[in-house]
Amino acid sequence: MKALLSIVLLLAFGAYAYSEYTPEQIAQWKESAEKGEIWGQFNLGFAYANGNGVPEDDKEAVKWFRKAAEQGYAAAQYNLGVMYYKGEGVPEDYKEAVKWYRQAAEQGDANAQETLGDAYNRGNGVPQDDKEAVRWWKKAAEQGHPNAQFGLGSAYFFGRGVIEDKVQAYAWYNIAAANGDEGGKKFKTLVAEEMTKEQIAEAQKLALEMIKANPKLMGD
Numbered sequence: 001m002k003a004l005l006s007i008v009l010l011l012a013f014g015a016y017a018y019s020e021y022t023p024e025q026i027a028q029w030k031e032s033a034e035k036g037e038i039w040g041q042f043n044l045g046f047a048y049a050n051g052n053g054v055p056e057d058d059k060e061a062v063k064w065f066r067k068a069a070e071q072g073y074a075a076a077q078y079n080l081g082v083m084y085y086k087g088e089g090v091p092e093d094y095k096e097a098v099k100w101y102r103q104a105a106e107q108g109d110a111n112a113q114e115t116l117g118d119a120y121n122r123g124n125g126v127p128q129d130d131k132e133a134v135r136w137w138k139k140a141a142e143q144g145h146p147n148a149q150f151g152l153g154s155a156y157f158f159g160r161g162v163i164e165d166k167v168q169a170y171a172w173y174n175i176a177a178a179n180g181d182e183g184g185k186k187f188k189t190l191v192a193e194e195m196t197k198e199q200i201a202e203a204q205k206l207a208l209e210m211i212k213a214n215p216k217l218m219g220d
Helices: 003-018 023-034 038-050 058-070 074-086 094-106 110-122 130-141 146-158 166-178 182-192 197-213
Strands: none
Touching (some): 074 094, 074 110, 094 110, 110 130, 110 146, 130 146, 146 166, 146 182, 166 182, 166 197
16 A cells, blocks of 8 residues: 555565564554554554554554654654655644654664655755755665665756766666666666766766765665
8 A cells, every 4th residue: 555664664574564464463563562662563553554464544553653653763753754744544744744754864764864855855844955855865875775866866967956967867877777766767868868978988987986885875
């Protein structure tokens, strides 16, 4: 149901993202959650958000995500932000969504950083600010987040928040594409049409140097 939530769970809990939760797991998480344990609260919130092992219930999902988020768990803060952004289980509220995204982003959560960059790019819940969008995308991109890498490529391509630079744009699109981002694949071709062969070679070299300097650019 919720692609962004699925990404977070996959990163945090691996195989759970692809399995049907058993009654035993749900019971274990409920017991843990009611004791105030973060992992139980988060997993239970995810189960309700996706109707996995329990009937789908966005309000229950929000309830348990909030409990974990208020204890400072970044993945729960991010997911709570998603619920507010989409108006699922709570009234749609971009400002509240950004509040939770920011808390997770400041803890280093790449999904939250990328999404906060998107919020600044679009002016959703915050004043539109290209430089802030670039700042948060860069943080996520450096952790291997392909959507953020694509965002950075576009910032350089259009000169939004940074000085227009086709070489930098191509390099970031190239890295995003290597990480499976379809936009990166498409725009790498488009920007190449506006570049000389020498510039393309320079951009390819730059991308390799960037990856060598920071292997995390290629994700896990």
